[in-house]
Amino acid sequence: MDHSFDxxxxxxxxxxxxxxxxAAMAAGPPNPHLIREVTDLTPGTALDAGCGAGAEAIWLASRGWQVTGADIAAEALARAAERAATAGVADRVQWVEADLSSWAPGAAYDLVTTHYAHPxxxxxxxxxxIAAWVAPGGTLLIVGHLHDDDHHHENDHGHRHGADAAEPPASASVRAADIAGRLDPAAWEVATAEESHRDRSTHGGxxxxxxxxxxxxxxx
Ligand SMILES: C[S@@+](CC[C@H](N)C(=O)[O-])C[C@H]1O[C@@H](n2cnc3c(N)ncnc32)[C@H](O)[C@@H]1O
Structure with a gap:
């Protein structure tokens, strides 16, 4: 890897x-893990940390959540705002251009979620x-990458060759147990801690x- 994810x-x-x-991220559907994990929650305020082009934030808004979508990249947020307007939920989402390694919100959220953000x-x-930004009684949902290093190798940019060229580098990879292990049991109840495989369809397969x-x- 010859760069930082700055x-x-x-x-x-x-x-x-x-x-x-x-392109795939900009046009993709909302993350299926979000849909599965959040559908039964009562809508409140939500933060999508590293929201990219906004599919998850827009889905939350369409379910009645008042959403803040935060990302470091202005171009991602411009695409997200356009999609929110098309979806008719622009009034339920606030887009914030921020570096989440230094930015902090003014208030805690009922839901803090992140999908594949690797700063x-x-x-x-x-x-x-981001866990610190969850309100008492609120939910933290982390969807991250896991790498199977037996089957991949990195190119010069820290991304993968071949069909899965969009995959990020191993530095973004975490184990479910490592994330759950950072959550103090006195303060958190862990409902889901799992690792799974799925296929995301793209134009190329x-x-x-x-x-x-x-x-x-x-x-x-
Ligand atoms: C792999 S993309 C995932 C985007 C989206 N969540 C999704 O699932 O399609 C990672 C996102 O995290 C954002 N990001 C990376 N570092 C960040 C930081 N320090 N602060 C805010 N956003 C960041 C990137 O701009 C990018 O949109």
């Missing part, structure tokens, strides 16, 4: 200058940081995704 990396990524073009800071520290999902509730 603002300039993500700006270039969303402007289409990097390997792993963002320049260490991945588990990032999850600790199916892309294998190895996911980590952790959902936890902050004790009131």
């Amino acid at each position: 603002k300039s990396y993500w700006d270039e990524h969303w402007q289409g200058d990097r390997a792993g073009a963002p 320049a800071m260490p991945q588990l520290d990032f999850y600790d940081r 199916g892309v294998p995704l190895h996911d980590v999902v952790v959902r936890a509730t902050r004790r009131p």
Whole structure:
């Protein structure tokens, strides 16, 4: 890997200058793990940390959540705002351009979620940081990447060759047990801590995704 996952990396990524073009992310459906884990929750306020082009934030808004979608890349947020307007939920989503390794919200949320965000800071520290923004009684939902290093190798950009070229580097990979293990049992009840495989369809076929999902509730 010859770069950091800093603002300039993500700006270039969303402007289409990097390997792993963002087209699939920009047009994709909401994450199935979000739909499964959140459907039964009572809507309130939500933060999608590293929201990209907004599919998950827009889905939450359409379910009645009042959503903040935060991302470091202005181009991603421009696409997200356009999609929210088309979906008729623009009044339920606020888009915030921010570096989440330094930005902090003014109030806690009923739901803090993140899907595949991998910032320049260490991945588990990032999850600790966003977990602190969950209100008492609220939910933390982390959807991350898991790498099977027996079957992949990195190219010069830290991304994968071949059909799964959009996959990020191993530094973004975490285990469900490692995330859950950072959540103090006195303060959190872990409802889901699992690892699974699925295919995301793209114009070129199916892309294998190895996911980590952790959902936890902050004790009131
Ligand atoms: C792999 S993309 C995932 C986007 C979206 N959540 C999805 O699932 O399609 C990672 C996202 O995290 C954002 N990101 C990376 N570092 C960030 C940071 N420090 N602060 C805010 N957003 C960040 C990127 O701009 C990018 O949109």
